[in-house]
Amino acid sequence: MVSKLTTPSLSELRQRKSTKWREYDLDVLPLPVAEMDYPIAEPIIDAVSEMMKRSDTGYLGKFPELGQAFAGFAARRWKWKVEPESIRIATDVGVATIEILRTLGAPGDRVVVMPPVYPAFYNWTKEINFPIVEAPLTKLARDSKSDNHYGYRVDLAALEREFAAGAKFFVISNPHNPLGMIFSVDELQDMAALAKSYGVIILSDEIHAPLTYRGEVFTPFASVSDDARNQTITLTSASKSWNLAGMKCSIFFTENPELHEKLEPLVKGIRHRASLVGAVSHVVAFAECDSWLDSAIETIENSGEHLQKLVAAHWPQVSLSQPRNSYLSWIDFSKTQLGEDPAAQLLERARVALSSGIPFGSGGAHHARLNFATSAEILEEAVARIAPCL
Numbered sequence: 001m002v003s004k005l006t007t008p009s010l011s012e013l014r015q016r017k018s019t020k021w022r023e024y025d026l027d028v029l030p031l032p033v034a035e036m037d038y039p040i041a042e043p044i045i046d047a048v049s050e051m052m053k054r055s056d057t058g059y060l061g062k063f064p065e066l067g068q069a070f071a072g073f074a075a076r077r078w079k080w081k082v083e084p085e086s087i088r089i090a091t092d093v094g095v096a097t098i099e100i101l102r103t104l105g106a107p108g109d110r111v112v113v114m115p116p117v118y119p120a121f122y123n124w125t126k127e128i129n130f131p132i133v134e135a136p137l138t139k140l141a142r143d144s145k146s147d148n149h150y151g152y153r154v155d156l157a158a159l160e161r162e163f164a165a166g167a168k169f170f171v172i173s174n175p176h177n178p179l180g181m182i183f184s185v186d187e188l189q190d191m192a193a194l195a196k197s198y199g200v201i202i203l204s205d206e207i208h209a210p211l212t213y214r215g216e217v218f219t220p221f222a223s224v225s226d227d228a229r230n231q232t233i234t235l236t237s238a239s240k241s242w243n244l245a246g247m248k249c250s251i252f253f254t255e256n257p258e259l260h261e262k263l264e265p266l267v268k269g270i271r272h273r274a275s276l277v278g279a280v281s282h283v284v285a286f287a288e289c290d291s292w293l294d295s296a297i298e299t300i301e302n303s304g305e306h307l308q309k310l311v312a313a314h315w316p317q318v319s320l321s322q323p324r325n326s327y328l329s330w331i332d333f334s335k336t337q338l339g340e341d342p343a344a345q346l347l348e349r350a351r352v353a354l355s356s357g358i359p360f361g362s363g364g365a366h367h368a369r370l371n372f373a374t375s376a377e378i379l380e381e382a383v384a385r386i387a388p389c390l
């Protein structure tokens with residue numbers, strides 16, 4: 001039976017020590033960074049508590065349970081057959097992305113992204129001097145007759161232009177952060193075919209995938225075609241979907257034997273830098289927490305619907321994305337007086353922290369991202385504080 005998750009009160013949340021609750025002054029309502037306010041799953045609490053009781057807090061070594069747990073999850077949720085032995089462990093998706101690029105490429109190699117997109121893609125590649133090039137998603141007109149409810153679609157011509165110009169890598173957020181967009185099988189197949197014909201390696205960041213809404217079907221990139229299987233390295237983690245970001249663990253794998261082999265040199269070092277408590281909590285998340293995940297999805301969907309209603313009632317000049325995955329809302333403030341960086345204005349004037357749209361790349365100005373994995377009360381307060389500023 002699925003039951004909704006109950007968010008702790010604001011004063012309880014403020015006792016958390018994570019960045020969401022440490023970053024801002026106490027009068028600010030924090031709705032930026034992708035952490036959920038819900039209580040985590042009991043089986044994870046139990047497993048981690050048992051470890052602490054045993055003083056089992058050493059380094060992480062071989063951990064085949066994690067490959068097995070993820071393969072089981074992928075088979076149950078997406079009917080995707082993954083070889084448990086192909087799965088490698090890393091500190092987090094960021095570290096894995098950086099180390100994969102460093103291992104397969106060289107500074108100066110261009111990396112394509114599709115903005116507006118998760119800002120860390122820009123930071124990670126900058127850190128290692130791999131220049132980013134953009135193939136922005138096409139924004140559809142608001143009154144567009146299209147049945148695409150995300151308001152954006154992939155620009156294949158732009159992607160091909162960058163691939164043809166010599167880009168070596170394509171980093172995609174699948175599903176897409178900040179739009180909560182599930183790519184269609186056709187779109188994924190088209191992107192994979194282009195990557196194959198220009199020899200581009202795809203890094204498919206599937207960290208938000210488990211939080212796909214009821215009635216929607218998430219498609220793992222590597223599963224859509226032979227081209228995709230050959231070109232793709234999949235990166236994921238339980239950190240978004242079970243709220244374990246501070247546990248520091250992620251996985252990556254490819255079904256292309258040649259690429260798998262090329263990544264072998266980084267395997268031991270990168271695993272050593274992940275955490276044992278992270279690996280244990282990830283095993284439990286993937287293997288034993290489907291019902292908690294179902295509750296989280298239902299809770300998130302309800303919260304998203306509540307936000308849509310609040311916005312329709314109190315922010316008539318603002319439009320919101322219609323996510324079908326995860327708990328992020330991409331907000332278009334361009335019809336308000338808030339200027340290029342609404343988040344900066346709203347932090348100052350409403351004492352509500354949103355993520356600024358600007359670091360999300362082209363198309364990010366006049367936008368902000370709101371994390372709605374919180375209580376109805378907190379959302380209502382945030383909407384009420386912002387309304388007079390619009």
Ligand SMILES: Cc1ncc(COP(=O)(O)O)c(C=O)c1O
Pocket residue numbers: 034091092093094095118173177205207208237239240245249250
């Ligand atoms: C698309 C995407 N990838 C990666 C991450 C961060 O993952 P990690 O903490 O494992 O680096 C996030 C966090 O919000 C994200 O939204």
